[in-house]
Amino acid sequence: MRKLRTVKPEIRILGVDDGFFVPHQPGKCTIIGVVFRGGYWLEGIMRTQVEVDGVDATSKITEMITRSQHHGQLRVIMLDGITFAGFNVVDVSELSEAVGLPVIAVTREKPNFEEIHKALENLSFTEKRWNAISNQERFFEIPGRQKSRIFIQIAGLELKIAKEVVVKTSTRSNIPEPLRVAHLIASGLTVPNCK
Amino acid sequence: MRKLRTVKPEIRILGVDDGFFVPHQPGKCTIIGVVFRGGYWLEGIMRTQVEVDGVDATSKITEMITRSQHHGQLRVIMLDGITFAGFNVVDVSELSEAVGLPVIAVTREKPNFEEIHKALENLSFTEKRWNAISNQERFFEIPGRQKSRIFIQIAGLELKIAKEVVVKTSTRSNIPEPLRVAHLIASGLTVPNCK
Numbered sequence: 001m002r003k004l005r006t007v008k009p010e011i012r013i014l015g016v017d018d019g020f021f022v023p024h025q026p027g028k029c030t031i032i033g034v035v036f037r038g039g040y041w042l043e044g045i046m047r048t049q050v051e052v053d054g055v056d057a058t059s060k061i062t063e064m065i066t067r068s069q070h071h072g073q074l075r076v077i078m079l080d081g082i083t084f085a086g087f088n089v090v091d092v093s094e095l096s097e098a099v100g101l102p103v104i105a106v107t108r109e110k111p112n113f114e115e116i117h118k119a120l121e122n123l124s125f126t127e128k129r130w131n132a133i134s135n136q137e138r139f140f141e142i143p144g145r146q147k148s149r150i151f152i153q154i155a156g157l158e159l160k161i162a163k164e165v166v167v168k169t170s171t172r173s174n175i176p177e178p179l180r181v182a183h184l185i186a187s188g189l190t191v192p193n194c195k
Numbered sequence: 196m197r198k199l200r201t202v203k204p205e206i207r208i209l210g211v212d213d214g215f216f217v218p219h220q221p222g223k224c225t226i227i228g229v230v231f232r233g234g235y236w237l238e239g240i241m242r243t244q245v246e247v248d249g250v251d252a253t254s255k256i257t258e259m260i261t262r263s264q265h266h267g268q269l270r271v272i273m274l275d276g277i278t279f280a281g282f283n284v285v286d287v288s289e290l291s292e293a294v295g296l297p298v299i300a301v302t303r304e305k306p307n308f309e310e311i312h313k314a315l316e317n318l319s320f321t322e323k324r325w326n327a328i329s330n331q332e333r334f335f336e337i338p339g340r341q342k343s344r345i346f347i348q349i350a351g352l353e354l355k356i357a358k359e360v361v362v363k364t365s366t367r368s369n370i371p372e373p374l375r376v377a378h379l380i381a382s383g384l385t386v387p388n389c390k
Contacts, residue, residue, distance in 0.1 A: 032384070041367050042237070042376050045383030172236050181237050188240030189227070189384055 004075060004102050004157050007164045010037045012073045014046075015178025016061060017080040019190025021052050027193030028052070029085035031061060032186040035070045036178035039171030044070050045185070050085050052193060055125050057088040058132075062098040071099070076165055079105040080179050082133065082153060087123055091132040092155040102157035104165060106179060110141070110151055142166065148174040199270055199297050199352050202359045205232045207268045209241075210373025211256060212275040214385025216247050222388030223247070224280035226256060227381040230265045231373035234366030239265050240380070245280050247388060250320045252283040253327075257293040266294070271360055274300040275374050277328065277348060282318055286327035287350040297352035299360060301374055305336070305346050337361065343369040 014033050021029035028049040035044035048064040050057045061084075065071055082090045082105045096103040116133055120126045142163050144150040154162045169176035175183075209228050216224035223244040230239035243259040245252045256279075260266055277285045277300045291298040311328055315321045337358050339345040349357045364371035370378075 041372075042379055045379055047384060177236075184237055184240055185380060185384070189242060189380070 001097070001100050001156055002075070002102075004161050004165075007161060007168055008038070009168065010040065011075050011165070011168075012037060012043070012070070013076045013078055013165070013169065013176075013178045014065065014070070014074050015078045015080075015176065015180075015182035017179060017182035017186045018050075018084040019186040020192040021085050022193050023052070023086055025052060025193055029088075029193065030186065030190040031057075031064070031084060032182050032190070033061075033064055033068075034178055034182045034185060035074070036169075036181060039169040039177040042181060044068075046070070050088050052088070053086040053123060054088045055128065057084045057090045058094050058098075061090060062095055065099045065101075074101055076157070077101050077103045078165075078169075078176055078178050079103065080183060081105055081107045087120065087129060089129045089132040092138070092153055094132075096155035102162075103155045104157070104162050105153040106166065106176060107151045108148075108175070144174045145170045146174060150174065196292070196295050196351055197270065197297075199356050199360075202356065202363055203233070204363065205235065206270050206360070206363075207232060207238070207265070208271045208273055208360070208364065208371075208373045209260065209265070209269050210273045210275075210371070210375075210377035212374060212377035212381045213245075213279040214381040215387040216280050217388050218247070218281055220247060220388055224283075224388065225381065225385040226252075226259070226279060227377050227385070228256075228259055228263075229373055229377045229380060230269070231364075231376060234364040234372040237376060239263075241265070245283050247283070248281040248318060249283045250323065252279045252285045253289050253293075256285060257290055260294045260296075269296055271352070272296050272298045273360075273364075273371055273373050274298065275378060276300055276302045282315060282324060284324045284327040287333070287348055289327075291350035297357075298350045299352070299357050300348040301361065301371060302346045303343075303370070339369045340365045341369060345369065 016033045019030040033046040048060045050060045092103045211228045214225040228241040241263045243255045245255045287298045
């Protein structure tokens with residue numbers, strides 16, 4: 001595991017988000033990864049596909065990162081939350097260990113764990129998904145830019161360093177740039193539920 | 196036509212580039228437009244598709260821009276050259292008039308007009324393509340960043356202003372950011388020759 005002790009302004013971060021998908025309908029959803037330099041500029045793009053409401057998000061994102069030419073330069077992985085394509089849950093600890101890098105999952109709203117638990121009861125692998133989601137000991141509320149609050153789940157780095165990454169990369173909005181840009185690209189370019 | 200008299204650092208520019216395609220084979224090629232603030236940050240994404248070696252690039256890019264929610268805010272259109280998806284030529288004057296905005300097409304290498312003319316003889320609409328390509332009275336060589344030279348073709352704005360746009364937006368490389376980022380996204384995400 002590559003330890004992160006200091007956060008350089010131009011640190012290489014991968015921001016990961018999902019594209020459009022029709023909820024509860026079988027099919028694949030495109031996942032976009034953007035290689036970003038701190039809160040400043042885009043350096044590369046990668047993508048993969050995961051099943052809507054599937055259980056392959058952790059393995060597919062791992063594969064996308066380890067196969068990429070950018071893997072060796074990356075210092076942190078940032079995820080837009082931990083659920084992709086519906087309830088395809090990323091286990092941040094598993095991802096962090098598999099790619100050898102710290103992971104920070106960011107959400108703007110506090111997850112309602114009771115509601116999520118109920119929804120999961122209708123899906124396969126309920127316990128596996130629930131364990132990844134409810135891993136609350138690493139779930140933190142931190143101050144964002146301009147008095148905003150954001151919620152993060154972390155693996156492979158200290159909370160203090162994770163906060164610093166979030167603050168230093170939120171240059172244009174309350175959301176870190178790697179995630180704002182991943183979201184713009186993923187939602188602007190992907191086609192819902194491919195085969 | 197919206198006149199461009201001053202170039203604000205955060206001017207809204209659309210950068211347009213094409214994705215992968217297999218040359219000389221029928222099919223469509225994805226075109227990506229990125230809405231960029233000066234040489235700094237991404238604000239939006241749009242896309243369309245044009246025929247490989249077709250003659251619909253001008254009309255399809257016009258449609259992509261005029262249908263977009265960003266159209267009213269844009270001040271300049273920048274193109275990565277004037278040939279897309281092979282020899283699907285954009286007529287910069289026609290595009291500029293159709294969208295009511297100045298257009299700057301940028302290339303790093305001076306086009307070899309003799310070679311292009313030869314290649315066009317094997318395609319339909321030879322004269323139409325050639326007229327758009329050889330419109331040399333608005334073709335200029337200008338100094339880029341770090342002693343580089345770049346070539347631009349312009350419509351709807353003065354050369355002096357066009358130079359200023361190119362220089363002010365080339366913040367990360369010798370290529371204006373809207374085009375560098377459009378290229379990264381288009382080549383990283385598109386699928387060759389869709390149906």
